[in-house]
Amino acid sequence: MQVMIDPDNGVPIYEQVVRQVKYAVAENVVLPGQPIPSVREMAKTLAINPNTVQRAYLQLQNDQVIEVLRGRGMVVSSGAKKICVSSRKSVVTNRIETVVVEAVQSGMEAEEIRHAFEAALSSARQRDKASDQES
Amino acid sequence: MQVMIDPDNGVPIYEQVVRQVKYAVAENVVLPGQPIPSVREMAKTLAINPNTVQRAYLQLQNDQVIEVLRGRGMVVSSGAKKICVSSRKSVVTNRIETVVVEAVQSGMEAEEIRHAFEAALSSARQRDKASDQES
Amino acid sequence: MQVMIDPDNGVPIYEQVVRQVKYAVAENVVLPGQPIPSVREMAKTLAINPNTVQRAYLQLQNDQVIEVLRGRGMVVSSGAKKICVSSRKSVVTNRIETVVVEAVQSGMEAEEIRHAFEAALSSARQRDKASDQES
């Protein structure tokens, strides 16, 4: 499981860790029952403070994505994949709502917003297909 | 110039003020050279902290949308409209593109994304109309 | 709202804070909409680290007992009382289950456990009534 952190992008580091672990679970990069890197190991590889990793893992526990085997570390919980897939969608939906609210508040007309959206969607899909073919 | 604030929508209040002033300029609600409400007046109208208005006005100065006339308060600067119109569209459009890319990357189908978008748009417009009627 | 902490009783300090805030809400010591002490203030009165209070408040947010008014502090959320009352009962029920499991595992007969339980219950109720009359 490879995790990449950008400490300057506004999103809290612990939140970035949470998202990437969930993404890895949703994409079957790690399977239920498999261990995830220990707090100290993850902290070392990301060059961040163990407490920050601890906080990310705490949230993943609350979200029932991972569970603790006492004294032996943490593993992906059995229902994790389902949770991660659905949470990912709800997160994206929330983001869409936020952006749309901003657009409306800033005075754009519905048709104008819709046009920007459709343009973004078609170009994003083209790029997505292209990168699919590469891999 | 009518400004509506939602203290619970996650967007900082000062940022909401900035956006709506820019919106008013872009829509010719206020014209270059015309004064904008004083910090105190705006704060009283919106029932928010004067510091918050101060901060919004500071950012508007940095963005060259308003300027201080010594002893006479603040007015919309001459180049303001051009700045506001272009910045509004580019900012919102960029945000939309970012979100759409995330949605596609997270594996959502185009129809699914479009559905979330339309739902967000209609609910956002309803709330916008409702707050218009209140005022 | 008075909170008492015992740093040596095994229960984490942040957990003690969580419980006592919930207890205060359940007992109407603080009402929905009312503010709770700020992180710094609570930390000072309890003579503990602000981070520890922060963690307690974070959990209370997750449990939807309190909510943040940006820049102005935290208040008891509207549905808090219901949550606190029911959570209190479920916590006690869990504790009972744990103890009973231990008793069974340690080889006590059902009748023996039941006898100890009834004895404890009647003496606890007597003491409870007595303290009620005092107040």
Next chain:
Amino acid sequence: MQVMIDPDNGVPIYEQVVRQVKYAVAENVVLPGQPIPSVREMAKTLAINPNTVQRAYLQLQNDQVIEVLRGRGMVVSSGAKKICVSSRKSVVTNRIETVVVEAVQSGMEAEEIRHAFEAALSSARQRDKASDQES
């Protein structure tokens, strides 16, 4: 001497081992002077870490339930039965009293507490019987 371990019930594994050894002594499953399984043997039987067994045996030595015979392993000490019988009841009874006091203080009715207790007791006994049959 049969020992059953549940690694997921919150009680430390070494503590579970301690309790069950004491239980076996109290119930005359093993008699004073008789040897108890070696650390390695016990660890293999329970599929747990030898360090964990070591820790349990260390505590049993501190509690004067077992003693080391140089070169011949560990045996149940002479006063063990008396210690185990009395400690078992007093520990469990104390725990029950504590929990019941908490329940009463938290405002639960006597009948409510009794109901939770009986439910816990019957489910705990069922699980206990089930694990007996397995072995």
Next chain:
DNA sequence: GTGGTCTAGACCACC
């Protein structure tokens, strides 16, 4: 003033 995040370093229980 408020809460939110992060770092550094310590101590503990458990396996």
Next chain:
DNA sequence: GTGGTCTAGACCACG
């Protein structure tokens, strides 16, 4: 080795 808790002190965004 593992995770869990706590302290101390710093910086940031927001009102």
